């Protein structure tokens with residue numbers, strides 16, 4: 001194994017393995033193998049860490065053809081948090097996690113982790129929510 005393909009085992013003072021470091025050359029070779037595992041790990045991160053699907057939301061607005069104007073107000077049925085406009089509210093308490101042209105907007109309440117689904121129908125808006133149980 002050449003130096004460029006080295007693996008470094010980092011041990012603490014007692015000799016216990018703490019971490020494994022790969023040389024850049026080796027990492028380039030194995031990155032595509034490791035990447036799926038990193039993405040899996042990403043799933044467990046809070047929704048706030050992933051970017052909001054703002055392009056989908058823009059399309060959602062662009063194709064809006066319902067009988068009433070779009071309202072950016074979001075409120076959480078679980079903890080009572082409420083904003084007039086989720087896009088501009090201070091601290092951004094509601095994170096958009098999904099948007100589709102069929103009229104569905106999904107928000108995540110940062111305060112209590114509740115998922116709020118706004119289902120926009122032709123002439124009315126229906127709300128659904130689910131709160132995780134710990």
Ligand SMILES: [Zn+2]
Nearest residue numbers: 076079109112
């Ligand atoms: Zn809430």
